[in-house]
Structure formats: C-alpha cells, structure tokens
Amino acid sequence: MKLKISFIEQLVGLFIILAILGIVAIFIFLGVNQRWFTKSYYFKSRFLSGNGLEVGMPITLKGFEVGKLSKITLDPLVRLVDVDFYIYEDFYENICKPNSVIEIAVSPIGLGTSLMFHPGHDEDNKLPPLAEGSFIVSYRLGGRELIDQGLTDRYATDDSIGALITNVGPIIQEVEQLLYSINTGIMPEVQKAITTGDRTTKIGAIVSDIQGITTHTNNLIAELDDEIKKVVKDISVITGGFAKVAEDPKGIITTLLDPKGSIKTILDDNNVLYKNIEVSLIKIKNIISELESFARFITNMTPQITGILEQGRQALDQGQDVLEALKNNPLLRGGITEKREQPTTFQSYRDEDF
Amino acid sequence: MIKMLGGLGRWLILKFKSVFYALGYFFQILKETLFFIQRKQVGFKVLIMQIYFTGVKALSIITFIALAMGAIIIIQGVTVFNQFGQGNLIYVILTTIITRELGPILTAFIIIARSGTAIATELGNMVVTHEIEAYVATGINPVSYLIVPRFLGVSLSLVFLTIYFNFVGLFGSYFITQLIKPVDFFTYFNSLLAVLKFEDILTSVIKSFVFGIIISTVATYHGLKVKVASTEVPQIVIKAVGHGFILCIVANVIITLLYYI
Numbered sequence: 001m002k003l004k005i006s007f008i009e010q011l012v013g014l015f016i017i018l019a020i021l022g023i024v025a026i027f028i029f030l031g032v033n034q035r036w037f038t039k040s041y042y043f044k045s046r047f048l049s050g051n052g053l054e055v056g057m058p059i060t061l062k063g064f065e066v067g068k069l070s071k072i073t074l075d076p077l078v079r080l081v082d083v084d085f086y087i088y089e090d091f092y093e094n095i096c097k098p099n100s101v102i103e104i105a106v107s108p109i110g111l112g113t114s115l116m117f118h119p120g121h122d123e124d125n126k127l128p129p130l131a132e133g134s135f136i137v138s139y140r141l142g143g144r145e146l147i148d149q150g151l152t153d154r155y156a157t158d159d160s161i162g163a164l165i166t167n168v169g170p171i172i173q174e175v176e177q178l179l180y181s182i183n184t185g186i187m188p189e190v191q192k193a194i195t196t197g198d199r200t201t202k203i204g205a206i207v208s209d210i211q212g213i214t215t216h217t218n219n220l221i222a223e224l225d226d227e228i229k230k231v232v233k234d235i236s237v238i239t240g241g242f243a244k245v246a247e248d249p250k251g252i253i254t255t256l257l258d259p260k261g262s263i264k265t266i267l268d269d270n271n272v273l274y275k276n277i278e279v280s281l282i283k284i285k286n287i288i289s290e291l292e293s294f295a296r297f298i299t300n301m302t303p304q305i306t307g308i309l310e311q312g313r314q315a316l317d318q319g320q321d322v323l324e325a326l327k328n329n330p331l332l333r334g335g336i337t338e339k340r341e342q343p344t345t346f347q348s349y350r351d352e353d354f
Numbered sequence: 355m356i357k358m359l360g361g362l363g364r365w366l367i368l369k370f371k372s373v374f375y376a377l378g379y380f381f382q383i384l385k386e387t388l389f390f391i392q393r394k395q396v397g398f399k400v401l402i403m404q405i406y407f408t409g410v411k412a413l414s415i416i417t418f419i420a421l422a423m424g425a426i427i428i429i430q431g432v433t434v435f436n437q438f439g440q441g442n443l444i445y446v447i448l449t450t451i452i453t454r455e456l457g458p459i460l461t462a463f464i465i466i467a468r469s470g471t472a473i474a475t476e477l478g479n480m481v482v483t484h485e486i487e488a489y490v491a492t493g494i495n496p497v498s499y500l501i502v503p504r505f506l507g508v509s510l511s512l513v514f515l516t517i518y519f520n521f522v523g524l525f526g527s528y529f530i531t532q533l534i535k536p537v538d539f540f541t542y543f544n545s546l547l548a549v550l551k552f553e554d555i556l557t558s559v560i561k562s563f564v565f566g567i568i569i570s571t572v573a574t575y576h577g578l579k580v581k582v583a584s585t586e587v588p589q590i591v592i593k594a595v596g597h598g599f600i601l602c603i604v605a606n607v608i609i610t611l612l613y614y615i
Contacts, residue, residue, distance in 0.1 A: 012405045015413070019514035022521050026555065033547040 040086035041132045042070070045102050048140050050074065050081035052113030053104065059085055061117045062155050066091040069115060080141075087117070095119040096129040099151040100136050101143030118147065118154045140173060380571050382497055383505050390502045397503045404507025408469040409514055415468075416461060417526075420519040423456055424448065424527025432535055445549045452523035453554040454613070458561035459606050461515045462569060465508065466598040470573040473504050474594040477577025478587040486578070501574045508573075509566030516562035520555070553613070561609050565602050572598045 031037055047053070050072055059067040071084035087096055097120035105114050118139075120127070130136070137143045146152045186203060193204035194211075390397060431444035477500065480486050489496045528542050576594035580586045 008406045009402055011410050012402050015405070015410045016510075016514060019517045023517050023555070023559075026521070026550075027552075029543075029547055030550060030552060030555075033544060 035088055039089045040067070041089070041092045041096065042084060042086045043096070043130070043132070043134055043136050045083050045085065045136045045138050046075075046141055047081045047083060047104055047138045050083075053081070053083065053115070057113070057115055059087070059102070059115045059117050061091070061095060061119070066095060066117055085115075093129050094125065096134075097122045097127050098130060099146050100130065101139055101146055101152045101154070102136050103139035103143060103154075118143070118152045120146075121151050121153050144173075376571075376575055379575055383501055383571060383574075386495065386498045386502045387506060390498060390506070397499050400499070400503035401507050404469075404504050405511050407472070408465060408508050409511030412464060412468055412511070412515060413518060415464060416515050416519050417522050419460060419464070420452070420457070420522035421526045421530070423460070424452060424523040425530035427451055428527050428531050429534060432531075442545065445545045448524060448527070449546065449550045449554055453520050453550065453558045454561075454610070455606075457519045457523060457558055458512075458516050458565060459602065461512060461519050461562060462565035462602045463599070465512055465515070465566070466569050466573075466595055466602070469508055469511075470569050470594055470598050471591050473508070473570070473573040474577040474591045475587055477574060478580035478590050479584065481578060481580040482582065482584045482587065496578075501578075504574055505567070505570040508570035509563055512562045512566035512569070513559055516558055520558060524550075557609065557613050561606060564605050564609065568601045568605060569598050572601060 053069060053072050055069055055072060057069040058065040059069065065088075067085055067087035069083055069085045073082045074080075075082050085102070095117065099120035101118040101120075103116045103118060105116060137146065139147075143152065147154045189201055189203045190207055192198055193201070193207035197208060198204045199208050427448055428444060431447050432441065435441050435443045435447075477486075480500075486496050486500075489499060524546060525543075528537075528539065531537055531542065573594045576590045576597070580590050
C-alpha cells in the first residue's frame, strides 16, 4: 500500500513521540520509585571491615529500606573502613536520633550482607534529629555498648536467617575477645612457667603440676612398656595359632565349614535330629518333673520315716533288755527250744564256687 | 620468499589505506550531518522516509521478538531461580539482558538484515545506473543528499526501536508471566523499577545509537563501493552485513567493558 508522504510524516512523528514519551515515563517512574526527587540526609560511620559492603547497598530498618550506602573508603592509618550513607527524607526526622547505631550483618553461610539501622531511643519522639553529616557509630565500634545501656532501639529480626545473621556477629566478637584475652593474658604466663618453671602464679603452678604429672605418666608408661610388649607378643602367638588352625586344610574349622562334611550331613536331615532332640528334651523334662514330685514327697514323709526308725530302735532296745533278763533268769535257763537255722536261698553268682 | 613478503606488505598497505579511507568517509558524513541540521535541506523528506522504513516498518517484528525474549527469560528464570528460592533475581536478569544486552544488539541485527541490506542494494544500484554521477554532475553532494539522511534515519530509528524493544520486553512480558505465575501488576512493576537503573537505560540508548552509526556507515560505504556491474551488488551486500555484524559485536563488547570499568 502506497501512503501519502503527509501520512508517513504523521506515522513517523507518532513513532518518535511515543518512544520519547515512553522513555520519559520510565524515567519518571524510576525517579519516583528510586527517590531521585526527594532530599537525602548524609551521615558518616566507620566499620572494622568492609567485607560485604558495596556502594548502593540498602540500609534497612525492620526490613524497610530507609537509606543507601554512598561511599566506602579504607583509612590506611587506623586500618578501619569509613563509609558515607544517606537516609531518605521520609524517615530522617523520626529515626535519625542521637545514639543511633548502624550494624553490618554478614551471613556466615554466604547468604549476603545486610546493613541495619538502629535508631536512638526516644520514647516520646521529642529529641531533635541528628544534624546532617553527623557520625553514627557502628555496632562493633561502640554501638554495642549503647544498645546494652538501652540508649538505642535494636529490633530483632523475625526470620530465622536474619536472626542468625544478627546474632552471629556478637558471638564472633565475643570469641575474638576471648581469644585475645587468652593470647595476651594467659599465654605469656604459660610460656613463662614453661621456660622458667615459675610457680608464683596460679597458672605457673598448674603448668608445673601438669609437667610433673606428664613426667610421672611417661615413667609409668615406660615401666609398663615391657609388660605390654609381652602381652602383645602372647596375643600375637595366640592369634597366630588361631590363624594356623583356620588355615589348616584338614583342621577342625575347615571340616566344620565343609559343605560336604559330616556336620552338614547330620544337620541336613529335614529336622529329624532336631525333632528327636526336642522329644528327648521333653521326656527329660517330664522325668525331672516327676523326680521333683518324688523329692517333694520324700521331703514331706521324712518326719514320719524318722519316727518309724526311732520306734524300731526303741523296740530293738526293749527286745535286747528282754533277752538279757531271760538270760539272767535261773528258772528259765535252758528252757528255750533250740532252733535250727534255715540257710537263705538267695545267692549271687559270685557266691558260687567255680 | 621475497615475493611473498612483498605481497603481504602490499596487502597490509591496501588494508591500511582502506581503513583510512573508511575513516575519512565517516568524518565526511559527520561533517555533512552538521550541515544537514543547519541547512534544513530537501533531504529532510529522505530522512522521514528512512525513519519510516527502518523504524516504523520494523516495529512489528521488534515487538514480536521483544515479547518472545521477555517471555523466554521469565519462563527460564522462574523455573531455575525458584529452585534456589531466589525468584526475585528474575527482575535483575530481565533488566540486565533485555535493557543492556539483548535489546540493542538484537535490534541492531534486525536492522542490519532489513535496512542495512536495503541501503547497500539501493546505493549499489544507483552507482550501477550512474545516478550518483548524475547527482555530482548537477552539483548535488551525494553524501549530503543520500548518505546523511540514511545515516541519521538509521541511527535515530535504532534508538527508538531499542526503546520500544525495552518497553515491550520488560512490561509486555508481564502478560506472559500471568500465564505461568500470576503476579500482581504493581508488585511486578515496582520490583522491576527497583532493580532498573538509570545507567541501564543510558547504556541501552548509547549502544543503539552507536550501532545505528555503524550499520548506516557500513551499509552506505559498501553500497557506494560498487563500481560498474550489477553483479557486484549482492557481493557488496553480503560484505555489508558481515562487517555490520562484526563491528556491532565489537562495539557492544567495548561499551559493556566501559560500563563495568
């Protein structure tokens, strides 16, 4: 389709105007969204390390962006990191109070860095805001003390990772302080005690005692060394013996483990042996039960048997007395008919003459 | 051996000569461009026509490609980044790729394929049919009347087309996002604006303007290099396309490096 030049001019004009309007609209939205047209209040701070810091990094309060980092420089003299940052006009009046603190929280598990703003405590919101360009302390360079004294409102983060990031910083600081105190306070005394044997301090005495204990332990170990060696040697001999038995192709272990051996043959009988053993065990169990019953019966009858035996003994005593009386009586002497003894028919095979 | 060295030397001298000739041609265009704006010549209509053919007529294909690219980036990004719980990174990737990288370079490639070839062919045929000689004979500077409107037309069209590409690629792809992962319009819009930087848009505009300059200069340069035969025209067009691609990629790398330095 052939178009008139005037219409083409209109189309081109529309094309250009729409493009320009589009880019202008984007710039306006960007400006509003990124606060190009609002005033920002600049402040300074100082950190121990610039690790994780970058220009343009947002400064947050309770998860909301309240400002941005604008400049990071290293002060080579004091070896600290100086930063410049700004707070948006919307928040300046209410959060930039005296004793405010800025804190960097570096994730130990690589989840990034966050920069948090903790406003100074001002319950009635009566204190004037800090002047632009003021110095705001960082958490590890004086801010912690302000928070401990309750002069700064430090808000805990709700999410666990955030809380972790927030809490790891102070823990690391405490560990560092502990290590520092060990290195500066304890280690020199320990070194001194080791090198000079000085026992005047408590640590020196402990170190000396430890040295004594160590020496004593070493002597004991040296004394026991020969005995231990002997025991080890014996164990070695026994182990060797076991090894020989195990390795012998005609030894007991090989025989036992032989799949064609007698044990295998005996055991592989469709549980006949097992059933027999089980039946025998049941019978033995019954016999034992009967024996137990018998033993209980005997135990119960023992007083009666004892009584019978006692009575028998008394009867024998009386019989002996009667015989003795008859023997001594002259009237009856020779009066008893002589009896002929009947030999017993019971004989064992051993009594026979060969 | 000496002959071979001599041949190599002659080849190098010729290459240097052609580079300096092309540079001289480019400065001639720049000089005439300044005069063109001053004089408000009749070539203004040629400029309008060039913007119409290069810009307005390419709008449909640019819109389609921008929409497709935005959709692909969102689909791939949403799939991959959500696996790591970093779904918000999609906005950074979208602005980086669409605005800074793909927007200008893809638009440039399309313009090379559409207008670069057309300009080289048109000028080559004009040389073959002695139209250029006729302009010179009647006292009309062909660079002023033929080249400068095309140079300005392609450069400006590429800038505007890149703006459209960015706009459609960033905001038009929102509708594609709705099909995969419905997001509130204001959330999408604000998240995009939060990561989009002024430098991104500036880089995009600078790149597209530089690409426009390269495409128009290369196409007109090769078009005017045709000597007598119409059979030279397709060869020249192929050269114009190849050189256009290479120079645009080199320029893209240099500008990207400058952005990060």
